[in-house]
Amino acid sequence: MIIVVANSKGGVGKSTIAVHLAGYLSEQGYSVTLADCDAQGSSSEWIAEAVPNVKAVRLTSPDEILNKLPSLGKEADFVIADGPGSDAETSRALLLRADFAIVPCKASMLEVRALAQATEVLRQSQSIRKGHPKAIIALSMVGKNYSLTRDMKDAAMKLDLPLARTAIVHRQIYADAPGQGLLVRGFGARGREAGDEIRSLFREILPKRKAKSRRASKKPTRSSKRKR
Template sequence: MAKIVAIANQKGGVGKTTTATNLACQLYSEGDSVLLVDLDPQGSATDWSSEQTKEDTFPVVQMGKNLVRDLPKVARGYDWVIIDGAPQVADLAAAAVKAADVVLIPSTPSPYDIWACADLVDIIKVRQEVTDGRPKAAFLVTMSIKNTRLSHEVKDALAAYELPLFRSGTTRSVVYAETAKDGSSVVDLDKDHPAAFEMRQIAKELREFING
């Protein structure tokens, strides 16, 4: 049965699609079968996939408000389903939460982004109350700047939501945008590249989190 991971945050600009596409690429590179679901009406993940030139890749499908009903039909046979959630649309956020085994909430080290997580956290906690704690949920710090005070303070601010925070995360780097424009990912970079290392660590921690 597929493990379903929703990358969700109702605020835009937090690296949601970047996380979803790169994480899907990382899991696929490790030999797992992957389906990427584009739940964003803007279709950013779909646009990204249209730029791909590699034949050996995974499918990307667009879905909408009937996600919970339709996903089981298309997810059968995959190891992972990664959902690129929709910003601002509450109904689609709720659908992603309902369908997921794990919700990863990307947030930059910005107080505005942290405050914007409140509504999504409420949706998750209401769902957890009626499903014995499912889905699991955790924060993922994205686009941080190393050795800055703000990057350290964000961890304390997110702790107020009483959800775990991944040890791993992403740092601000142009390579995420540069690889995306060609329909590729940081996974295609040299394995010693810092961004490639970041994605390996996120995938490793996700595996531990979903099985823990």
């Protein structure tokens, strides 16, 4: 399964969510590849330090994404693609290949309004691919006492995109994690709240069928050969 973390705005939490999702799935026993499709290459460096089990590859052009993503998808249980900030062609290539898209969005009315533009490429691809990739909005960097306003719910509904119930709170530890080469759970007690919330986000939004059927079978180990 190829999951892309996409929003054509920068600084909304894409890399943070992509790297933590790759780490979460690896922890569950899946083989995972992180496809870093941002020219800055920061998420591939981060995952290499934080979770060496996850294979990191950099895909630097739309052609490379269109050509290589399918075979990467066959080699691993999950490919997590970290999208770029403002490169529509790269995003388009990713959304044409992905099975599922997570769209992080900061929790303010301005950001939610800007989503119409930020998800235009997503809607083009859903229209070309008869509704694929399925997508969900995940609110990120929300204030501790934040509550979802009616306006924000309406804005998401207008885009015909579901909104995850679990939101990622703005916490210093998320900003500290890449510099330390850690996921938030790597910080021990200090990272517990963040680790719990990001895990509940993934549990909530990951397509259920796949997770269940795998978990019911024997947990694969790193060295076990995958057969499909």
